[in-house]
Amino acid sequence: MKFTVNQIAGLIHGTVDGNGADIISEFGKIEEGKSGAISFLANPKYEAFLYESKATAVIISNDLKLKKKPLATLIRVENPYLAFTILLQKYQEMIAYVETGIQEPSYIDPSATLGENIYIGTFTSVKQNAQIGSGTQIMNNVSIGKNVQIGENCVIYPGVIIYSDTKIGNHCTIHANAVIGSDGFGFAPQPDGTFTTIPQLGNVVIEDHVSIGANTTIDRATMGSTKIGKGSKIDNLVQIAHNVEIGQNTAIAAQVGISGSSKIGNHCLLGGQVGVAGHLIIADHTIVTAQSGVTKTVKTPGQTLGGTPASPNVDYLKRNALIRQLPDLFEKINQTMNLSN
Amino acid sequence: MKFTVNQIAGLIHGTVDGNGADIISEFGKIEEGKSGAISFLANPKYEAFLYESKATAVIISNDLKLKKKPLATLIRVENPYLAFTILLQKYQEMIAYVETGIQEPSYIDPSATLGENIYIGTFTSVKQNAQIGSGTQIMNNVSIGKNVQIGENCVIYPGVIIYSDTKIGNHCTIHANAVIGSDGFGFAPQPDGTFTTIPQLGNVVIEDHVSIGANTTIDRATMGSTKIGKGSKIDNLVQIAHNVEIGQNTAIAAQVGISGSSKIGNHCLLGGQVGVAGHLIIADHTIVTAQSGVTKTVKTPGQTLGGTPASPNVDYLKRNALIRQLPDLFEKINQTMNLSN
Amino acid sequence: MKFTVNQIAGLIHGTVDGNGADIISEFGKIEEGKSGAISFLANPKYEAFLYESKATAVIISNDLKLKKKPLATLIRVENPYLAFTILLQKYQEMIAYVETGIQEPSYIDPSATLGENIYIGTFTSVKQNAQIGSGTQIMNNVSIGKNVQIGENCVIYPGVIIYSDTKIGNHCTIHANAVIGSDGFGFAPQPDGTFTTIPQLGNVVIEDHVSIGANTTIDRATMGSTKIGKGSKIDNLVQIAHNVEIGQNTAIAAQVGISGSSKIGNHCLLGGQVGVAGHLIIADHTIVTAQSGVTKTVKTPGQTLGGTPASPNVDYLKRNALIRQLPDLFEKINQTMNLSN
Known part of the structure; x- marks a missing residue:
């Protein structure tokens, strides 16, 4: 696979922030991103990965306010997870070899x-x-x-x-x-x-x-x-x-x-x-x-x-929490009530 | 499959109560019974289905005392579940296509x-x-x-x-x-x-x-x-x-x-x-x-x-019941003994 | 399979105590040992089986001090389990029929x-x-x-x-x-x-x-x-x-x-x-x-x-033990605190 960031942005109706001529050759997770890879950030929990990622491009939400400038070229879309899924699906269709x-x-x-x-x-x-x-x-x-x-x-x-x-x-x-x-x-x-x-x-x-x-x-x-x-x-x-x-x-x-x-x-x-x-x-x-x-x-x-x-x-979950407190409970009760005898 | 109720009663040594000439073309559950189907009632828990069932015939126990008249023709036998199983087995043998x-x-x-x-x-x-x-x-x-x-x-x-x-x-x-x-x-x-x-x-x-x-x-x-x-x-x-x-x-x-x-x-x-x-x-x-x-x-x-x-x-089961009472137990004990401190 | 005890001892570098000319024709568990079988004793927990075993030979540890004389010929090695595993492996290699x-x-x-x-x-x-x-x-x-x-x-x-x-x-x-x-x-x-x-x-x-x-x-x-x-x-x-x-x-x-x-x-x-x-x-x-x-x-x-x-x-495990004590706990607490009302 070999596409420019601009071509990919076109497929998923995204806006490019960075170098649209960068070449993408594989998909990758944002935390494992390497040169040539495109990744996505959907869960804000993983935002820290965005600033460290060595991926060439990352698909992010239109709404995300950047805390600092990432290394990657960004493609902004409404729903990054859906956009990435669509990208995978389009790629899969392209490579699918349907035998008859x-x-x-x-x-x-x-x-x-x-x-x-x-x-x-x-x-x-x-x-x-x-x-x-x-x-x-x-x-x-x-x-x-x-x-x-x-x-x-x-x-x-x-x-x-x-x-x-x-x-x-x-x-x-x-x-x-x-x-x-x-x-x-x-x-x-x-x-x-x-x-x-x-x-x-x-x-x-x-x-x-x-x-x-x-x-x-x-x-x-x-x-x-x-x-x-x-x-x-x-x-x-x-x-x-x-x-x-x-x-x-x-x-x-x-x-x-x-x-x-x-x-x-x-x-x-x-x-x-x-x-x-x-x-x-x-x-x-x-x-x-x-x-x-x-x-x-x-x-x-x-x-x-x-x-x-x-x-x-x-x-x-509440019962599980109480079960974990049983050792304490038994100890205190034993002290108070001599239950053990 | 196409049999009369009388033919089926003969196979399972049952007594017909209703129209023995009715035609049976399929097996069915009593609660889903429809015209042409034969069903059975073994578990008294489901007796209510008997009076509503649209099955053409239902196999019931010799001992069952009817509360009202069902729509279906009845076949009375000693053990309805066993009789129905035998019927299924005989039918399976009939349709079995043994390849050699x-x-x-x-x-x-x-x-x-x-x-x-x-x-x-x-x-x-x-x-x-x-x-x-x-x-x-x-x-x-x-x-x-x-x-x-x-x-x-x-x-x-x-x-x-x-x-x-x-x-x-x-x-x-x-x-x-x-x-x-x-x-x-x-x-x-x-x-x-x-x-x-x-x-x-x-x-x-x-x-x-x-x-x-x-x-x-x-x-x-x-x-x-x-x-x-x-x-x-x-x-x-x-x-x-x-x-x-x-x-x-x-x-x-x-x-x-x-x-x-x-x-x-x-x-x-x-x-x-x-x-x-x-x-x-x-x-x-x-x-x-x-x-x-x-x-x-x-x-x-x-x-x-x-x-x-x-x-x-x-x-x-007893322990499970007590575990479900733990929230109450902890609350009461906390009130009495200040366990939480 | 047919080997003498001496041949087997040679394969696993063991010392024979008994009749090295005995013929071994199968593997067996020590508790099921029968004439012609070779077995092993690794776990001291099963030592009692050694004295009852009808196996022809048993592989035991160099360190084991016998409480009485077993019926079987013994092969002493450093690690009986490992020696027995090696024996199984060598036998498997011998019988393996590798198709190409x-x-x-x-x-x-x-x-x-x-x-x-x-x-x-x-x-x-x-x-x-x-x-x-x-x-x-x-x-x-x-x-x-x-x-x-x-x-x-x-x-x-x-x-x-x-x-x-x-x-x-x-x-x-x-x-x-x-x-x-x-x-x-x-x-x-x-x-x-x-x-x-x-x-x-x-x-x-x-x-x-x-x-x-x-x-x-x-x-x-x-x-x-x-x-x-x-x-x-x-x-x-x-x-x-x-x-x-x-x-x-x-x-x-x-x-x-x-x-x-x-x-x-x-x-x-x-x-x-x-x-x-x-x-x-x-x-x-x-x-x-x-x-x-x-x-x-x-x-x-x-x-x-x-x-x-x-x-x-x-x-x-501790919580499980306490859960098993819940019936007693509830009973005593109920007596003391009238929790049930």
Whole structure:
């Protein structure tokens, strides 16, 4: 990559303060900035880095009042973080190398339906009656089961396994070795202590603009569908059990586990390693902090929850603070009340 | 699917109350029941749904006394949940499309031994001296290592990796991208701070009727065998470390981690995200609630444990209740004793 | 395997006490020792097993003073655990069957560069401009992305997916179905509640002698590199987020999750299911006990931390002990102060 600061400012509608002819050849963090790099300053907490940065250019806010003159050429915009993101996106589009065609050896059942301008990589299997929408890229070593429907302009990374009957919308991304549509964990205990297997006859339905992380597992429903709503983003190693429904634009961080039949609302955020028990309903705009365990339905939208069992996070933090005071408490009480005897 | 209520009642030995000629075309939950669907009512908690359900037929208990007349035709049986499960199983058998034969391209070493009526999917590798029992289906993109033995009537889903020397019994199911027999995490710290690798020369032994979830990992033993007992069921993303032994008919929910050399008894239930430390013994019929961490051997069978470190669940719940009372306690004590100074 | 005790003693520079002509045919644990097995006693805690063991030979310390005469022939060495590990390593080398060559069908892009004596298994894809160092074994069903560099004498197990631009050093081991270089979880919330995707343009860099477990995921950096330092060992199902840096000779147990941009020092030990929040720095020689959650930067090296939020483990254990005393405390206080009203 090689652009002048002026060219970049043009792309993001910014104003140049400094030498617009400087050459930019890479992106970098402001604290690691080096010659040739462009960086950004969004969080005022990091303003000190601006004056030390050796980056060639830094994107800053129109509103920022400088305490002293930085070394870098500045590009002023309304929203530096958004401007930088747009810059990354434009660069990514520029360098993206979209392959099309069917690469051999691969296996495509004659009954499958393929859209236009698709790519299918080596050692990928597409089974009976599967449908792949136009512009979708299916990388190598992928398994597309019977009757699977995948929409347009999706990217399915290597090693992904999609079981039969799964439906995936448009503009979805599924990262490597994720498993979609495996059997739900349904076993009924018998009087003799063994388990009988409850057939899992449903499927998984994933709406448009969903992203699913590497090695994540989403089980098919026992009956009906496990659902992931439009625009939701799921990180790596997440477990979504049978009959779960995730709303729209909800973000789920790595290693979260959601038990069977729970319904997560729209615009929720679940932190890493959170667990959600089964058959719960979580209201819209709920935030659950990392490692918490949600054990009850959350009716009031917009709450931040923490701890196991999860409660409003302020209460959880307050209790944690008091727990840290327990040694003092016990000591004083022991002195006063001789509790230890 | 298209059956009359009478036909279905015949399959599950039930008594029809209503129009036995009604046509059933799908399964459904009682609360979502719609015309053409058959559902069931097992838990009296949901009885209210029975009177509102638009399902065409509902399977209920012989003993249930109706409060009013439901819209649906009823099929009365002794155990509605079991009857419905049997119905699902019979339906699954009916629709199951069992493929046989070896699909090309696949790679089967000439020294491998294959039973009758097996299926091997595309891009699957079967290595030296592997043995596959009759009726076993190995889907596409699977890796069967050297000397692996797989019994009869197993289903190995796409992307499963089975390392050398693993032994798997009959009627086992292994879901996509699970890894069986990878090296245990054995590294001995050296005086200079580096690690030396302890060779993992053992294997994994899985008995009959075991089910293993997607993306689950089961490590081979350092010496001897990591063992999964007959009839045990393991969910997705579970980690079973080297030399662990799981008893019979034990159920392990998603994202559980069991550390090296621990022995879990028979008929245990481990909730989601539970952790078990190394070298422990967990007695039969132990239940560990979700997210708990077991740090000590559990000698008394039949306990329910909760929390980290895990203790009897009633104690854990009681302590949690008291922790929620800490703010009040501190306030009152501060008033009385001036603890804050 | 068939060796005399004398031959084995020669390999590990030990002194034989007993019948050096005894034949050894397998390795075993001292508590399970049977005729033909060789075992070792390192931890004095297990000394009682020595006198009961039916193993043919046991490796013990030069310093151990026997309480009575064991049945087994003894081999005395300075460090029994190390001697036994060396024995396992030598045996592993002896039985190792190193395949070389390119097994068909596999797909290697003509622009890829391959070292000498490499092995590439069936159904493996090696993409444009990838470089594979000499002596490296890439098993079957592996995906090596564009511009990936892999050093010498590595072992990449089946099903591993390595995204483009990843760099891997020499003597690394990556277990089955691990994913290296998937996109970091970067989504910027928009005013309308949807997310825009932040391109992940960086890569993953793995130094020499690193081991990575099955189904582990390591995300590429947004900009720059996610880094795993020399000699570090990572277990199964671990999540390493974008821009994380792991130091040298650090061991990370199964199901740990490390959030974006955190830096873990050298010689750290993270127990199973630990979570580390984002943008933290963890000092060298830090030990974090299993299931703990680290929420703040750890500046002082050499601490052992426990709990969520993690604190020095002694404090965490003390608080846990006090929490277990809460029922008594509440009862006594209620008696004294009538807190319940």
